[in-house]
Amino acid sequence: MEKRTSSKGGNTVEGFRKHTGLVVPFDKLNVDTDQVVPKQFLTWSTKDGYGRVLFYDWRYVEGEKPNPDFVLNKPRYQGASILLCRANFGCGSSREHAAWALKGFGFRVLIGTTFADIFYSNCFKNSVLPIRIRQEEIDELFDRAEKTEGYQLAVDLEEQTIAEVNPRGKSGLIFKFDIDRFRRDCMLRGLDDIGLALEFERKILDYEGRHQPAAPLYGPLSFPFTGN
Amino acid sequence: MPSLIYIDRHIVHDISAQAFAGVEAAGRKVRRPDLTLAVVDHTVPTSHRELPILDPHASVLLSSLDRNCREWGIRLFDLKSIFQGIVHIIGPELGFTQPGLTVACGDSHTSTHGAVGALPFGFGVSEVEHILATQCLWRKKSKNMLVRVEGRRARGVTAKDLILAVIGKIGIDGGVGHVIEYAGQAIRDISVEGRMTVCNMSIEGGAISGMIAPDEKTAAYLEGRPFTPRGKQFEDTVASWKDLVSDPGASFNKVVELDAAEIAPQVTWGTNPGMVIGVNGKVPDPGSYADVQDGQATERAIEYMGLRPGMSIEDISIDHVFIGSCANARIEDLRIAASVIEGKKISPHIKQAMVVPGSMLVKAQAEHEGLDKIFKSAGFEWHDAGCSMCVGMNGDLVPSGGRCASTSNRNFEGRQGKGARTHLVSPMMAAAAAIAGHFVDTRGMDVPDAE
Numbered sequence: 091m092e093k094r095t096s097s098k099g100g101n102t103v104e105g106f107r108k109h110t111g112l113v114v115p116f117d118k119l120n121v122d123t124d125q126v127v128p129k130q131f132l133t134w135s136t137k138d139g140y141g142r143v144l145f146y147d148w149r150y151v152e153g154e155k156p157n158p159d160f161v162l163n164k165p166r167y168q169g170a171s172i173l174l175c176r177a178n179f180g181c182g183s184s185r186e187h188a189a190w191a192l193k194g195f196g197f198r199v200l201i202g203t204t205f206a207d208i209f210y211s212n213c214f215k216n217s218v219l220p221i222r223i224r225q226e227e228i229d230e231l232f233d234r235a236e237k238t239e240g241y242q243l244a245v246d247l248e249e250q251t252i253a254e255v256n257p258r259g260k261s262g263l264i265f266k267f268d269i270d271r272f273r274r275d276c277m278l279r280g281l282d283d284i285g286l287a288l289e290f291e292r293k294i295l296d297y298e299g300r301h302q303p304a305a306p307l308y309g310p311l312s313f314p315f316t317g318n
Numbered sequence: 319m320p321s322l323i324y325i326d327r328h329i330v331h332d333i334s335a336q337a338f339a340g341v342e343a344a345g346r347k348v349r350r351p352d353l354t355l356a357v358v359d360h361t362v363p364t365s366h367r368e369l370p371i372l373d374p375h376a377s378v379l380l381s382s383l384d385r386n387c388r389e390w391g392i393r394l395f396d397l398k399s400i401f402q403g404i405v406h407i408i409g410p411e412l413g414f415t416q417p418g419l420t421v422a423c424g425d426s427h428t429s430t431h432g433a434v435g436a437l438p439f440g441f442g443v444s445e446v447e448h449i450l451a452t453q454c455l456w457r458k459k460s461k462n463m464l465v466r467v468e469g470r471r472a473r474g475v476t477a478k479d480l481i482l483a484v485i486g487k488i489g490i491d492g493g494v495g496h497v498i499e500y501a502g503q504a505i506r507d508i509s510v511e512g513r514m515t516v517c518n519m520s521i522e523g524g525a526i527s528g529m530i531a532p533d534e535k536t537a538a539y540l541e542g543r544p545f546t547p548r549g550k551q552f553e554d555t556v557a558s559w560k561d562l563v564s565d566p567g568a569s570f571n572k573v574v575e576l577d578a579a580e581i582a583p584q585v586t587w588g589t590n591p592g593m594v595i596g597v598n599g600k601v602p603d604p605g606s607y608a609d610v611q612d613g614q615a616t617e618r619a620i621e622y623m624g625l626r627p628g629m630s631i632e633d634i635s636i637d638h639v640f641i642g643s644c645a646n647a648r649i650e651d652l653r654i655a656a657s658v659i660e661g662k663k664i665s666p667h668i669k670q671a672m673v674v675p676g677s678m679l680v681k682a683q684a685e686h687e688g689l690d691k692i693f694k695s696a697g698f699e700w701h702d703a704g705c706s707m708c709v710g711m712n713g714d715l716v717p718s719g720g721r722c723a724s725t726s727n728r729n730f731e732g733r734q735g736k737g738a739r740t741h742l743v744s745p746m747m748a749a750a751a752a753i754a755g756h757f758v759d760t761r762g763m764d765v766p767d768a769e
Binding site: 118119120122124125128129130132133134135136137147176177178181182183184185186189204206207208211212215216270271272282283284286287288290293294297298301312313 | 319320322324333335336339344346360361373375376378379382393424425426440441442443444445447448451452453454456458490491494495521522524526544545590611612615709710711728730731732733736
């Protein structure tokens with residue numbers, strides 16, 4: 091994977107063009123972000139370190155020992171970087187920690203039919219690519235990933251394709267996927283969307299100058315109490 | 319390319335450290351501190367605020383918010399403020415939220431503000447940073463969905479029951495990609511505070527946001543609030559709201575209709591807000607689902623919840639009660655709950671029953687009306703304002719295996735504590751369950767109709 095940053099800090103994402111990796115089928119409907127990162131880790135002040143706590147309550151048993159029944163703990167899925175999801179993955183809380191944890195754990199691509207809106211957007215902000223495909227396609231991928239040990243997919247964002255990689259490195263199944271052009275371009279180029287917005291500084295100023303004095307509501311706030 | 323939307327009001331809370339750090343790391347400035355308001359709610363203690371914060375991480379978060387607000391000149395309602403409370407309670411309460419404005423907050427329940435006809439946006443920390451730095455947000459026009467609720471609610475059926483019934487009908491992903499407009503006689507009939515409960519849970523139906531057209535109730539609610547313009551300015555503003563309604567015959571991407579008269583008090587039985595049924599109903603049988611995955615999800619939820627298929631909802635015994643959260647912790651919620659329990663005691667097998675007002679102003683008003691005494695003499699704890707047991711980040715938790723009747727908005731696994739079992743209900747249902755020790759039908763109960 092190509093890594094490129096266009097500025098320090100900000101919402102700069104790493105550029106993302108292609109990724110090939112081991113696939114893990116995560117066969118649960120409506121996975122909410124409370125499961126992806128439970129609340130007790132939301133008080134951290136950083137964006138790092140959440141990989142260890144991904145799916146914490148499902149992944150570990152007492153004393154932070156791996157739960158052998160949990161899919162991510164199975165030996166055949168160690169090193170996986172592509173997560174197959176069921177519908178409405180990432181629903182509930184807007185916590186961006188969910189995207190930080192998936193990324194911290196090593197996931198670069200999520201493939202499903204639908205994702206919850208806020209989670210979907212949070213993924214793009216953090217260079218994790220969520221791909222939406224059709225129900226019959228995801229069912230096919232689940233089936234193959236479960237049946238084939240070492241099942242790998244190659245994802246090409248520029249071409250908008252997901253291709254099967256067989257053990258001899260040759261491609262089999264290929265799906266095309268749709269994606270919003272703006273999101274795709276931001277990710278391909280590693281764009282900082284804040285920097286992009288600030289390029290419209292004159293227009294923002296113009297809007298503030300015209301719009302805010304026109305109606306008292308839009309202007310600076312006055313609060314009739316002093317202190318707090 | 320998406321549009322760059324100007325944000326008229328931005329509220330930040332205590333889980334914002336990464337956003338301020340990002341602004342600083344990029345050498346940027348907070349563009350409009352005067353359009354920004356900060357408040358602490360997610361991690362704050364709801365009792366003994368004079369003591370140090372136990373969680374060292376939360377303590378760092380709170381002090382860094384304080385430092386950032388001082389540095390950038392953002393008004394902060396901290397733990398000592400009489401205006402402190404849950405973001406989505408204080409926005410409308412202080413008149414910070416007004417019809418026709420874009421309101422943004424790094425929290426999925428920002429949709430609450432749509433109840434007064436604002437257009438709310440909720441999101442993650444990256445967007446908080448984006449708004450701090452630019453006062454704008456990149457957005458594509460969303461799809462729209464009309465949820466029309468006609469008819470009259472039965473007595474004892476509240477705004478919470480309406481929205482739970484809506485979610486039960488559309489499913490927890492029914493609103494994905496859409497902003498919902500709630501309309502119809504039953505929506506107009508409920509109070510502005512009740513409308514906040516409805517809009518609050520739009521995200522639980524998967525929607526991006528939720529809105530209700532402003533009317534004379536909205537004007538009466540907002541008039542005189544601290545941030546609301548005064549006199550002629552207010553009158554002019556109210557006159558401009560006539561444009562903030564959908565045109566007759568406007569087309570929507572999706573239309574859902576419900577009859578309020580058919581809605582019973584609702585109780586969730588499972589581990590997402592769409593797993594909900596009327597109080598006279600039964601826990602479903604996983605075998606009854608046509609879809610295999612739905613059946614499996616139901617089976618797993620019933621197992622986690624420690625229930626049996628076919629069990630009557632009214633036979634479910636509870637041992638915890640939580641009245642609070644941005645869904646239901648406004649003064650009307652407390653009045654309704656208090657009227658149910660007045661002169662009664664909570665059931666002896668309730669281990670903990672707590673009331674956490676949504677803001678310190680709500681708390682003060684409730685105390686002025688003597689509601690605190692009603693709650694306390696019934697056996698409830700009376701707390702300071704915050705998110706508390708809805709999200710459990712401040713140490714207010716339901717123990718593993720505990721079963722809670724909760725007026726909050728999420729019943730996910732572990733939401734109120736690892737292994738905790740949450741049943742989402744209205745404040746009236748929670749109060750009635752606290753007295754009975756199990757769920758009971760609130761229809762026909764003799765309480766003053768606050769709505």
